[in-house]
Amino acid sequence: MKIFNFSLDQNLLNQESAVSQRLVSLGQITERYLIMVPTRFDRSLDLSDKVSVLGVGGKIKIQILIRIFIQAYKILKQDHYDLITVQDTYFLALVAWILERRFKLPLEIQVHGFERFRLIRKILARFLLARATGVRVVSQRLKEQLITEFKIPAEKISTISVVNDFKCDEMAPLIPREESEFIFLTVARLVKVKNIEAELRVLAKLKLDYPQVRLWLVGDGPERQNLDQTVADLGLQNMVKFWGQRSDLASFYRSADTLVLFSKSEGWGLVVLEAGLCGLPVIMSDVGCADEVVKDRRSGLVVPVGDGLALEQALRQILTDESLRTRLAQNLSYELSRLPDRKQSLELQRQTWSKLILSK
Incomplete structure (x- = not known):
């Protein structure tokens, strides 16, 4: 044909x-x-x-x-x-x-x-x-x-x-970081539908309680300038790092502690699958592969779209519960094996x- x-x-x-x-x-x-x-x-x-x-x-x-x-x-x-x-x-x-x-x-x-x-x-x-x-x-x-x-x-x-043809290279070099830091990772185009500005505002609420928290943003797009301004307005310069568009994603997945996807809309959400293949737990909004692959409290934490309070609670929970992170990552790996x-x-x-x- x-x-x-x-x-x-x-x-x-x-x-x-x-x-x-x-x-x-x-x-x-x-x-x-x-x-x-x-x-x-x-x-x-x-x-x-x-x-x-x-x-x-x-x-x-x-x-x-x-x-x-x-x-x-x-x-x-x-x-x-x-x-x-x-x-x-x-x-x-x-x-x-x-x-x-x-x-x-x-x-x-x-x-x-x-x-x-x-x-x-x-x-x-x-x-x-x-x-x-x-x-x-x-x-x-x-x-x-x-x-x-x-x-x-x-x-x-x-x-x-x-x-997803992504292969997590276990030999990919780690990104330098402080051992005491907790790294949230977002891999996305910097566009409004990804709702990253709202994610930054939630992150600001953790600043006093968890000064070791960092957010790595991997990707580029038309919202970069606005997001830079939001980071400055919220005083998050020491917590947020923009990495731009990168091809060495395995290094970022292997170096971070949790992937966060707070999009307003997703068709599927390939970055979630990629993170899961690298053993990373996931927090995501109720879009795309949520409920099919990322099942709330089993293979990830799923929050309602645009619900900043629910995202804050999920971030706090994943920060403080290492056994939860391990269980979610293991179950996500199992769900991916069934696709x-x-x-x-x-x-x-x-x-x-x-x-x-x-x-x-």
């Missing part, structure tokens, strides 16, 4: 990125897998003999979307593809739907969560999801949301979680696409 994929992930244009490595494996179940990505400048990249990425550039978003439509139209007119899949529920998905109508191909919409879900985006998502041939989600939570809030029939939805592996995930994806192609 030949698959045409629209994606928003510009990391696909980096052959060494984790997402590029994951998608290379799709060549095992396809004859051809072409990915089109909006970017700043035109660029093409062959990830393998079957998997290619085409970056379509422009100065403004509407220009990029128009160019994506034109280039995709030309490709689909010249060559036969069996299915269109799109990793978006808004404007890029609209382009995919128009092409699906023109070329009478099945359309799969991938849902990894809903960011900035308001106004025209909300209208587009409801319109397009109802008209997709099939919808793929990465968690049972998202499936239930689509059924209850969007009235999508359960039989149209396939649940295929993102397979589908790469081979199982690929077979499920192949079956899903084959079913959609036959249904059109």
Whole structure:
């Protein structure tokens, strides 16, 4: 089968990125897998003999979307593809739907969560999801949301979680730290949906009782300047360290004491799985893989979204209870061992696409 994929992930244009490595494996179940990505400048990249990425550039978003439509139209007119899949529920998905109508191909919409879900985006998502041939989600939570809030029939939805190929290098060097310090670690893009400002405000409440606490922030993004200001306003300069974007994540997971993910929304939450593979206990908000992998008080501590008081209580508890940290980390490791592996995930994806192609 030949698959045409629209994606928003510009990391696909980096052959060494984790997402590029994951998608290379799709060549095992396809004859051809072409990915089109909006970017700043035109660029093409062959990830393998079957998997290619085409970056379509422009100065403004509407220009990029128009160019994506034109280039995709030309490709689909010249060559036969069996299915269109799109990793978006808004404007890029609209382009995919128009092409699906023109070329009478099945359309799969991938849902990894809903960011900035308001106004025209909300209208587009409801319109397009109802008209997709099939919808793929990465968690049972998202499936239930689509059924209850969007009235999508359960039989149209396939649940295929993102397979984590992360390997925790036990020989990765440790990050220098004081032995007396307790390190909370957050690995995330510095964007509003990650709710890091709220996490900092909770951390400030621990300052007097636990002066040994530190927070390491690994990642970068548009909120960096605002977060720097928040750190200064709260007097947390000695407690918080920004590390920027890093590739040596195993070193950070091995050096920290607990991972914290206080997001407002997550499709799955790969950093949670990565931390668990390195033996780190996890505190997270009730999003993504919470309840499926991270089960409250069994394989992690799960707090309601945006509940600062609950997060403070969880931080205090994990700080003072070493046996709890050990038990949560061990149970998380067990839950991770039960997840589908790469081979199982690929077979499920192949079956899903084959079913959609036959249904059109």
